[in-house]
Amino acid sequence: MSGETDKDHEGRKGPKRRKSAHKGTRTRARIAAVEVLYRLDLLEDENPTTVIMEVITRRQLAGTAADYLNELAKKTLKQQMHIDAMIERSLTDWRLVRLSYVDRAILRLAACEMLYFAQIPPKVSIDEAVELARFYGTEGSAR
Template identity: 45%
Template sequence: MSIRQQPRRIARELTLLSLSQLKNNPDKLDQEDINSLLLAATRTLTTEVHEILETASAEVNRGHERLLSSETRSPSLDSAKTMIREALELAQTAINRLASAVDFPEMMQLASQYEVRQYAIELIGTVQRRGAEIDQTLERAMVDWQLKRLPRIDRDILRMALAEMMFLEIPQKVAINEAVELAKRYSDDEGYRFINGVLRRVSNQLAESPGR
């Protein structure tokens, strides 16, 4: 994260990392201390890193056991290689999350800025208050997929983007581009491409809707 980033970009990242941890009434979000947002963000990253590393460890163990029992059977060897490759990919994801955590001292400094704090609170409140409308719009735009089946981080990126597109008067192109950048940082290649596709379908649907 660059210290020269726009306040709203910092606020989006803070919002993304905080959403799953905040349970407050959206009408009381203006009272939310910025330290609570940072604590929520830290807990999100910590929890996710632990879960990813546990899954990676389990895959390595499964792959190792498969190798030991496979002898020379080609299907078993291929299966073991796949498990280990997936474990390495998960470990790389965890490393990326840890790299994000390294940026936290800078985020803490920037989050104290009035513009950052206010936009994060506005964005979180909009996602929470208009959640039903946002999710309905997303469901209509998803092809052969369900919102609840997506990873939590991908769902929150999509919800934030729709909050901006539908209710916060952010240009749709800007909202989509910012969502894709967040997905590149916190999701994976498949995730950010999926998010980009869904948001572009939403944009087309909104353009065809009366009154928009």
């Protein structure tokens, strides 16, 4: 972080402000959750708990990030039929199975947050999903 600067409202340079650790923690957990959901969708016979633990270990997640990943991934998987039906109804001239594995994982994750995590404002879930789609999705995913 040393050497990084931001300008204040008067144009003076100062230390770069960090985003809240809490937000960064959830973002890291969401990225890991996309990986878990992608992998479980692609390789249907894997054990979800094993995959979650492998991702936590490989990504070196701990504490709040690991807890949020675990909670988010398990809730998404538990409610996947309901989430998929909701997404399917929202697609126009398109089927969920035609979307890429990554795009499906991102949509499922965002829908789960909006439906079952009341403490997360829907705007945050949508913004995070768009950013994930820009970075990890296929061309045009973020639209």
